[in-house]
Amino acid sequence: MSLISPSRLTIEAAGLSPVSTHKAAHAGICAMCGYPYQAGDPVLAFRPESSFTDYGALRGQGNKAIDGWCAATWTREFTQTHGKAVVSRQGVFKAASNNDIAWWLLNPPEGPWLFVQMDQQVQHLFWRAPVNYSRDVFFIQYGEARLTVRRENLARGADAARRLAIVASEGRKGAALKHPFVRLARELDEPLHGLLRPNLYKIANDRVEVGADIDIVAGLTSGELWGLTAVLYATESAVPERKLPELVA
Template identity: 30%
Template sequence: MSSSELVCRSMNIEPNLSETVKAEFDAFCGYCGVELKEGDAVHLLKFKKSFIDQNLCADGSSKYACPHCNEIMNRSKFLLPKLSTGIFTEQGAYPVGKNTNRAYFLKNPPKPPFLFSVNIGQSQHIVWKAPVNLSNEVFFVQLSNHVISINHKKLMGTVKHLHKLRDIHSQALLDDWALNNKKPQQIDRDKLNPFYFLGMKGDVVGTYTLCSWLKDLVESELIEESELAEFKQLNWGEAWLLNAACIENEESNVKPETFTY
């Protein structure tokens, strides 16, 4: 199943076959690379002047586009982050624009096949090039023009480790307030992020700069510096998503409602 077909299925979109022709020979869809047989209903592949992703096409020299890719590419709403940022499954499409929604699916990857795409604010079609995941143990996320791989067991192991460090940090604050006769304050654990990434847009995606509270734990001799090594074993995509995966609030445990075109 191609990515475009899965997206169409998830949103109950029926491709328009009124302008198709019959393939004159066996070929592949120029966009997604799905196999097309002689006699199949296809569209003649015509790139728009604004299209600049020929290098990302499966076969840019192909004469044909499959009906599903043609449908996606001709619907301008798929240029918008709202429709191009989501989890697409055979059971429906789910929003992951909010970090809390993203957290739910990082904790609970859907049953394959599924597609996970995140548009970081640019007006572009990305769902057609997102890999179709056939496993929820190791899967891929289309982050605009980047494809990042996620080892789920490794990511969630790091989340568990981070929660332990949050416990140590929170207890240290409580002990300090008690020692100095200060009124205890509300501790927002979800603000204790591991990395200095810039929100959902992922502007800083190539660094592993740890937040100061983690370094403070080492300097205060509450943990050994070796306990920070676990964060460095993540690839940059896993590190970028860790800030969402480690969210603990109740909303992150609620499966979001599906969305439609």
């Protein structure tokens, strides 16, 4: 299996070119992504501005150059238009709406691919994002956090959550609940995010199937719980729109 850096995968998928000041005189390691570059590859000196605060995330600390692909993903124009995206050999695709996110979580592309979710207005994520080679277990670069998703478990968890929502809605006035949680927060900023409604535990004392569904939900990773914020609200299933290179050229 041939490895590729997240930045190079992204820039090539977007149909863009590396940004550099010169060609490398010899092979080295990119200070940002930590992947090797070869003699003749596009590079530039790594001189971060005073506003740079991501030193702890650097994969090649101590190296004095970054490759041209990392530099190309480091521009404000690129981050503002590609802050929530899925990248694969087929292109760079939108991953912002419930429908888009749900599609990619349940129908990830063949590797290599990556999934990024910016949680600030301007954030540099691509050079630090993990490159996925599996469709069954994969990672999402969510801001500075890294979320893990097991696709089969997410699908099982979504089915269990839907059943629990029906149970939690029994005897309730008004519209049925869309999910069985006290809170379900896309931004992961709610203290009660992912906490099941207390009445479900009481019901589980008399209904074995409810307890079984609670166990399924309790076994979800934080990434899978995050995924429910899209999967449980998605209204259609279609391949998301591709981000065209001219949007950031």
